[in-house]
Amino acid sequence: MSNKIINLNINGMTCSGCSSHIEKDLNVKDGIVSSIVNHETGEGKFVYDTNKISNQDVINAVNNIGNYSVIEDIEKEDCCVTNTKDYDEKNKFDLIVIGGGSAAFSAAIKAEGIGLTTLMVNDGLDFGGTCVNVGCVPSKNLIRAAETVYHATHSNFKGIKPKGVEIDFTQIIKDKKALVSTLQQHKYMDVVSDFKNLTMLKGWAKFVDNKTILVDGKDTYTATNIIIATGATTNIPNIEGLNKVGYLTNVSLFDLEEKPKSLTIMGAGYIGLEIAMAYNRLGVKVRIIEFTDRPLRSQTNDITDVLETQMKTEGIEILPNFRAIKFEKDGDNTIIHCKCPDDSTTQIIEEGHIVVATGTKPNTSKLGLKNIDLNLTEKGHILVNEKMETNISNIYAAGDVTNTPAFVYTAATEGSAAVQNAFSLSKTILDYSSLPWVVFTDPQIAGAGMDELEAEKKGIPFEVSKLDLIHVPRALAAQDTRGFIKLMRNTETDKLIGARVIATEGGELIQQLSMAIKFGITVKDLAESxxxxxxxxxxxxxxxxxxxxDVSKLSCCAS
Structure with missing residues (x-):
């Protein structure tokens, strides 16, 4: 396919219905790749396949629609723009993407595919965002390294006695850094390196109006549509003395090449728990302070009970219902003043580092959102609907900065959907009702769909099946029966509506359960497959x- 872009000035448009009318008629014409029409500016941008039609065919097609007529055309070859400074309107784009993570890159890839001139503006974390730089990639790499240590020192089999392991902590971190650098280059920068319509700019973007941004207080850029994909960062609690004693987050912790003597982790959400298990297994003494009654409180007690038991068995100290109220330095040590569950106070001495893992907050404070009256949630996330639309018609948002589930794979889908919905009549609607997720502790925790509390809240008639892994032959053969699998079904339809798994490599099960929920598979179907x-x-x-x-009374493979 050989694509070209033709920009047309169109006379006769009076409202958004006019531009939609032209887009709709042109998009069904053979040879038209995409159509973007703006009734306010009177401009239309059409990407077409030169093997099928000519630029005059495009002009004729517009002239044949209703009372509209082309008054001027400027032809461009697809992918002709190598840098925004190479053409006259150097600071004007079809699309501006603010951010440089998964959602932003997904949006840029989609935009390039339909011939849009795109500006990506990013600062803070390097291009690639949280996942590759300080999130998924480094954390899972360290978790796997820690599992190697654990299995070299622990055995489920009486006939196998591990001899121990030698840990080169510095080398582990160096290898992690090398992996991050490689993937950041190969999976992000190299992917867009040959994009002709994409300009990447480092700098802080601030809205001037709904179509204009100011970068680093110097240059302004405009676009027909703008996507905000600025992600989120660690939410640092306002506790006396915390900013003075020095603390780490996942951003700084993962780069320490000298093994910490010990860690006190503030927060027992999934980030804190994954860090705790990894560093504990790498030989670091770990303590967790959690202000609620248990780790991973978003999950039901039966799940967190299994996890908490395993963590305590491995020597991780967990302090539930403790609230840090003050931090201060005593030489090289940090004193943490805490309120205890009985409302008394105590002092905890940390000889190593404080790690803050108390959730995240969206990166919106420096965007100048008051200049455009963009609607936010109570927690500061950008409020979007299932089409990634905000309350401003030409501004979309995607990824962790929004009020949607915060995962790298949802962010990528949202970024692509935002471009599709911003520049096409064919709208993509995102549905998270079967969304799968995994917490990479050991055992892993995974889920999709609803749990019991959610089903009860929605008034859905449901029934729960819970199978301890002691009844699963694979777990028995591996002599690792920690955990269970739990299914929820709608008793009126027999359809699966939710699943939770806690098991070694339990995350590998959740995709099929997610698909079963998505496509309305019944429990009977699951049982008879x-x-x-x-x-x-x-x-x-x-x-x-x-x-x-009662499966305990069935023979192997029986149903």
Whole structure:
């Protein structure tokens, strides 16, 4: 395919219905790749396949619609812009993307595919954003390294006695840094390196109006549509003395090449828990202070009980219902003043580092959002609908900065959907009702759909099946029966509406359960399907059978 872009000035448009009318008629014409029409400026931008039609064919097609007529055309070849400074309107784009993470890159890739001139403005974290630089990639790399240490020192089999392991902590961190650098280059920068319509700019963007941004207080840039994809960062609590004693977050912790003597982690959400297990297994003494009654409080007690037991077994100290009220330095040590569950106070001495993992906050404070009256949630996230639209018609948002689930894979989908919805009549609607997620502790915790509390809140008639892994042949063979699988079904339809798994490599099960929820698979279907024997996946079948039978009384592979 050989694409070209033709920009047309169109006479006769009076409202958004006019521009939609032209887009709709042109988009169904063979040879038209995409159509973007703005009734306010009177401009239309059309990407077409030169192997099928000519620029005059595009002009004729517009002239044949209603009372509209082309009064001027400026032809451009697709991908002709190598830098925004190479053409006259150097600071004018079809699309501006603010941010440089997964959502932003996904948006840029989608935009390039339909021939849009795009400006990506990013500062703070390097291009690639949280996931590759300070989130998913480094954390999972360290978690796997820590698992290697654990398995070299622990055995589930009496006949196998581990001899221990030698840990080169500095080398582990150096290897992590090398991996991050490689993936940041290969999966982000290299992907867009040959994009002809994309300009990447480092700097802080601030809104002047709904179509204009000011970068670093110097240059202004305009676009037809703007996508905000600035992500989120660690929410630092306002506690006396915290800013004076020095603290780490996942951003700074993962770069320490000298093994910490010890860590006190503030917060027992998924970030804090993954850090705790990884560093504890790498030989660091770890303590967790959690102001609620248990770790990972977003999940039900039966799940957190299994996890808490494992963490305590490994020597991690967990202090639930403790609230830090003051920090101060005593030489090299940090004194943490805490309010205890009984309202008394105590002092905890940390000889190593404080790590703050108390949730995240959206990166919106420096965007000048008051200049455009953009609606935010109570927690400061940009409020979007299922189309990633904000309350301002030409401004969209995607990723962790929004009020949607904060995962790298949802951010990527949202970025692409935002471009699709901003520049096309064919709208993409995102549905998170079957969204799968994983917490990479050991055992792993994974889920999709609703749990019991959510189903009860929504008034859905439901039934729960819970299968302990002691009934799963694979777990018995591995002599690792920690955890369970839990399924929720709608009792009126027998359809699966939710699933929770806590198991070694439990995250590998959740995708099929997510698909079952998405496509309305019944529990009967799950129970009667074929599953390879001695796989963890067989737990899905057994959990489905458990709705009606006692699986402990079935033979192997029976149903």
């Amino acid at each position: 074929f599953y390879p024997y001695l796989t963890l996946g067989e737990a899905v079948k057994l959990a489905a059978i458990t709705f009606g039978k």
